[in-house]
Amino acid sequence: MVIKNVNLETVCGITSTIPENLHDEVAFAGKSNVGKSSLINSLMNRKALARISAQPGKTQTINFYNINDAVYLVDLPGYGYAKAHVEIKAKWGQMIENYLHVSTRLKAVFLLVDIRHEPSDDDKMMYQWILHQGFEPVIIATKADKIKRSQLNRHLQMLKTGLKLQADAAVIPFSAETRQGWEEIWEAVESFVDLPDDLKGNPSRNASNEGKKSTTDTISEKTTEKKQRWKTSGHPVAKKTLRKAQAKKAAGKKAKGKKKK
Numbered sequence: 001m002v003i004k005n006v007n008l009e010t011v012c013g014i015t016s017t018i019p020e021n022l023h024d025e026v027a028f029a030g031k032s033n034v035g036k037s038s039l040i041n042s043l044m045n046r047k048a049l050a051r052i053s054a055q056p057g058k059t060q061t062i063n064f065y066n067i068n069d070a071v072y073l074v075d076l077p078g079y080g081y082a083k084a085h086v087e088i089k090a091k092w093g094q095m096i097e098n099y100l101h102v103s104t105r106l107k108a109v110f111l112l113v114d115i116r117h118e119p120s121d122d123d124k125m126m127y128q129w130i131l132h133q134g135f136e137p138v139i140i141a142t143k144a145d146k147i148k149r150s151q152l153n154r155h156l157q158m159l160k161t162g163l164k165l166q167a168d169a170a171v172i173p174f175s176a177e178t179r180q181g182w183e184e185i186w187e188a189v190e191s192f193v194d195l196p197d198d199l200k201g202n203p204s205r206n207a208s209n210e211g212k213k214s215t216t217d218t219i220s221e222k223t224t225e226k227k228q229r230w231k232t233s234g235h236p237v238a239k240k241t242l243r244k245a246q247a248k249k250a251a252g253k254k255a256k257g258k259k260k261k
Helices: 036-043 086-102 121-132 149-163 182-192 215-233 239-260
Strands: 006-012 024-030 062-067 071-075 106-114 138-142 171-173
Touching: 024 036, 024 086, 024 182, 036 071, 036 138, 036 182, 062 086, 086 106, 106 121, 106 182, 121 149, 138 149, 149 171, 171 182
Parallel strands: 024 071, 024 106, 106 138, 138 171
Antiparallel strands: 006 062, 062 071
16 A cells, blocks of 8 residues: 555544545454554554554544545554443443444454454454454454564464464464564455555555655665765775775885885
């Protein structure tokens, strides 16, 4: 997905009306503190558009992020926050259920689960509930950077077993730190929604960096510049090496002068 512009377009609370958007939507659900806001920020190539908090249960609204005026990423309230009042938990559940029923543009639901731990009872209940609503959740295993690579397959199997997924079901490991899984998630999104061809695929850089040189570009240009200087001067580029070469040449001349005498 080529990210050109993003915008937090709509925020829905308990009594809000679900917007009738013109573009397709994909929703992200997960328990509190699973890394949902970090994932959404990463997908949008933004640092803090989706608010990240050390306090679980911060997302208490349904947030609609407009991407390129082509698709919406929908951030659903986190569930399973133990300290939240029972009435508040019930309202969050009603909000999510209402959205899944009312939205005519919802194409897919992504369920985030912490890769480090077995799925909680809330995770299992949410998975079954999303199935009951008529959607086949795409599972994203967050915080993949917190485990060793050698443990990855074992933990993915642990999630599949805990959620009672089919053996061939896809689970996408993701890390907001390393961006592992970024492309796979966008490929999954693109498989559910209709996008213009010019927005599909892996972007070379996002819109905010257009016209700016990336680190890779800068390194490449410096390397090319050194090669050109080498060809033009016929001398080593590094000043230290050049001084050594000049000193050696001068010493050689002095030695020849002494021999002639």
